[in-house]
Amino acid sequence: MNTWLEKDSFAPLLNMVSIPNGMEPSEDRNDIVRALEAIHRVMPGKLEELIETINKTDDDKISCVIADLGKAWAIQVAEKLRIQRVAFWSATAASLSPVLSIQRVPLHKNTFQLLPTMPPMSSAEFGWTLGPLLASNRLAKQVGHLWKEDTTCLEWLDQQPTRSVIYVAFGSFTILNQIQFQELALGLELTKQPFLWVVRPGIITERSDTYPEGYMDRIGTRGKIVTWAPQQAVLAHPSIMCFLSHCGWNSTLEGMSHGVPFLSWPYFVDQLLNTTYICDIWKIGLRFEKDEDGTIKKDEIKGKVDQVVNNNEFRTKALDLKEKVMNNAGEDGYKNFKRFVEWMKKEDDNGKNDSKT
Secondary structure (H helix, E strand, C coil), X not given: CHHHHHHCCCCCCCCCCCCCCCCCCCCCCCCHHHXXXXXXXXXHXXXXXXXXXXXXXXXXXXXXXXXXXXXXHHHHHHHHCCCEEEEECCCCHHHHHHHHHHHCCCXXXXXXXXXXXXXXXXXXXXXXXXXXXXXXXXXXXXXXXXXXXXXXXXXXXXXXXXXXXXXXXXXXXXXXXXXXXXXXXXXXXXXXXXXXXXXXCCCECCCCCCCCCCHHHHHHHXXXXXXXXXXXXXXXXXXXXXXXXXXXXXXXXXXXXXXXXXXXXCCCCHHHHHXXXXXXXXCCEEEXXXXXXXXXXXXXXXXXXXXXXXXXXXXXXXXXXXXXHHHHHHHHHHHHHHHHHXXXXXXXXXXXXXXXX
């Protein structure tokens, strides 16, 4: 992170700090219930202490808190300290409405929300839409990955025919059991298409006998398997035919921005809604159907790949959507971002806002 700050000359403008999350180093952070309990018990107080310390010792004061809506406690801390506050929703705007309805998240009259855009939606009554929020919109390369990218996959893509490669990636959270993992492997083999498959650490519940017997020998150089890939560079490559994805919002937006058809394999939460847009509204991809045991079988995978390969309408619609996303939504998002910056510069509850976020 320090290297990134220095390389992009952000060091004078950006100060990275951390606060305790309430868990001991030896505790299991995969225990979500314990982790959330610790966060809500400890982090609000620690954030308040940090802000008060900065405002007592620095010439520049904290004047605005921007927090993920899932970290509503940070918004509450800002309200307690009479600081401007912004709730940021990183998923699609369409997925926020049911969340607010179910959780009844309170919104203070001076709390604004920032939302990523999602065609055909261009605005929201309760906030400003921004985006598309893509690293490719900046000159610098994307940073902050959970795993080291294997850039050899780009060299491998250079050797593949145009629009021939199935790109398979399930993001950071999807977990497959052993049976499903092997069905996916066999399904990719049956397609006879070249494929680039991201198999990150922890994607499988069991680690023994991961791949079908003799699998690597059979696929040879037709398949490239990596632990993490430079996804935007991959999706921009001319050899990519389609994106077999969990349809998280980042992946959805990145695929749309490059005009790539989807094969949708949602795992949880907003990925299900994104799949509905991809397959039923935008019609730029197909979803997989599970059998009676809840498994997506190899023949189902091959069949859906064949449909995308043999129907150019998916790519035509994907390219059309790309133009709408990158032009219309981007222009509106930029205007809203300027409005947001101006809002932050206005006087807050404590007077003139000439400090920092």
